[in-house]
Amino acid sequence: MRKLLSLSILIVLFLGWACTEEESETTVLVTEEVLYTSAENVRLLGRLITNQTITVADHGFYLSEDEAFASPIIISLGPKDGPGRFIGEANGLTNSKSYFAKTFMDLGGEIQFxxxxxxxxxxxxLESFSPTFGAVGQTLDIIGQNFTADTKVFFGENEAVINSLDFESRIKVTIPSASNVSVPIRVVVQDKTLEFPTSFEYQIGTYELISKFPESVRIYDNVFYNASNGLIIGLGTVSKNSFYSKFQQFDLGSKSWKEVSFPGSSRSFAFFTNNYIGGGTAALTPNPYTINQSFWRINGGGFERLPDLPFESRESIAFESNGSLYVLGSKEGNPLALRKYNPSTKAWQNLPESPVEFSATNANFVYEGNFYVVDSEAILWKYDVSSGQWNSVSTYPGNLGQGYGMGQVIGDKAYVGLYRRTTDLWELNLNTMTWISKNDIPRTAQDITVAHFEKDGFLYIMRMPDITIAGSFPMNLYKFDPNGL
Known part of the structure; x- marks a missing residue:
């Protein structure tokens, strides 16, 4: 409409000039239209129409919140020679407000409008934010419209650092420290506060270093199991150069260690549970390995030797269910073998083979008497002990690293990850079969997990550098709080 008005004025002027024998001097100043508006910016188009030579000392726009222009914002464009369009821009306006605008020109002291x-x-x-789940220090994008330069973003009560605000519609922020696991995201634009209908979920989980292995050694390919109030870890090798022939017991209450003797022969790569130790290698030299077929039951603080294994086992997985022991896979003999040990009869039974190869390199856990294991393609398998059926039930979303991940159940959730040379840990809700990531464990990505256990809702994890990392490094024991902020 404003363009039509300007055009109509021009047509009338030209018709008037054409019909007049003597040209009259005509000058018209037009406020044509608004080219652009946002929450705080406006761009205006004006035009000076004249049939004479004209020079103005200044020209531009007046902008005001009231039609009387009592306290106007003056957009000065400076001197101008002759007719033509001109564009002016004002910044720092108030969002959602009505303004009045008009053109002006200064004819040497005489102001015309x-x-x-x-x-x-x-x-x-507000339109969206992503990701909806993340950790402190990560970048989060907020998409919307008409954000101003002084926009602020809050996660709950904590203000976020804005890294960039582009095109008044995209904000990049650094996720601030957490006050709660789930917090609303508020965006404050001048005098308006907007809030997303869905909350942001923090990636959580805290690690506390509570102890170190009592000896200045690094043991590999070891055995570990739960004590009544802590952890027992041992056997395996010292930096793969010599056997470590004993155990060390850690007590959570006193935070102290004590040595535990093992009456059996040294070994590495043995299978183990909280009640059994068996198999493994009897010599350090491979090609081929000498297999240790002795089999032991853990009785409280002691050990009872059982009849030797009727099969060879190296890096097998062992788990218990309904009072029986199961041994799965091996890097010696049949890698698909699944065997069941009956402690009453002390007899072994061969069960149908597994659908894929498994070994101690595969993270695994037991939940409600059934066995779960992540294969080398990140597929999570469930073995139903009652039916003997294998089914793929999920896909592990984390980094498989170089294998040897851990799995540990706390309540209805399993914690899987911390593979060799990785630091990520994932929580699996065993009711919904959904995964969420937890905070990474401290130290370096070259670490490996050598022991883990659960106590009173907390996860305890022992980590140390991989064998390829030279130097003197301790074996660190961490306490992990899955819900820690």
Whole structure:
């Protein structure tokens, strides 16, 4: 409409000039239209129409919240020679507000104005944010409209650092420290506060270093199991150079260690549970390995030797269910073998083979009497002990590293990850079969997990550098709080 008005004025002027024998001097100043508005910016188009030579000392626009222009914002564009369009821009306006605008020109002390038009700045709008789940220090994107330069973003009560605000519609922020696991995201644009309907979920989980292995050694390919109030770890090798022939017991209450003797022969790569130790290698030299077929039951603080294994086992997985022991896979003999040990009869039974190869390199856990294991393709398998059926039930979303991950159940959730040369840990809800990531464990990505156990809702994890990392490094025992902020 404003363009049509300007065109009509021009047509009338030209017709008037054409019909007049003597040209009259005509000058018209027009406030044509609003080219652009946002929450705080406006861009205006004006035009000076004249049939004479004209020079103005200044020209531009007046902008005001009231039609009387009592306290106007003056957009000065400076001197101008002759007719033509001109564009002016104002910044720092208030969002969602009505303004009045008009053109002006300064003819050497005489100010002339054009017509008045009304405009409205826009209100801010929220559209989305991503990711919806993340950790402190990560970057989060907020998409919306009409954000102003002084926009602020809050996660709950904690203000986020804004890294960039682009095109008044995209904000990049650094996720601030957590006050709660789930917090609303508020965006404050001048005098308006907007809030997303869904909350942001923090990636959580805290690690506390509570102890170190009592000897200045690094043991590999070891055995570990739960004590009544802590951890027992041992056997395996010292930096793969010599056997470590004993155990060390850690007591959570006193945070102290004590040595535990083992009456059996040394070994590495043995299978183990909280009640059994068996198999493994009897010599350090491979190609081929000498297999240790002795089999032991753990009785409280002591050990009872059982009849030797009727099969060879190296890096097998062992788990218990309904009072029986199961041994799965091996890097010696049949890698698909599944065997069941009956402690009453002290007899072994061969069960149908597994669908894929498994060994101690595969993270695994037991939940409600059934066995779960992550294969080399990240598929999570469930072995139903009652039916003997194998089924793929999920896919592990984390980094498989170089194998040898851990699995540990706390309540209805399993914690899987911390593979060799990785630091990520994932929580699996065993009711919904959904995964969420937890905070990474401290130290370096070259570490490996050598022991883990659960106590009173906390996960305890022992880590140390991989064998390829030279130097003197301790074996660190961490306490992990899955719900820690």
């Amino acid at each position: 054009g017509n008045v038009i009304q405009l409205n700045t826009l209100g801010p709008v």
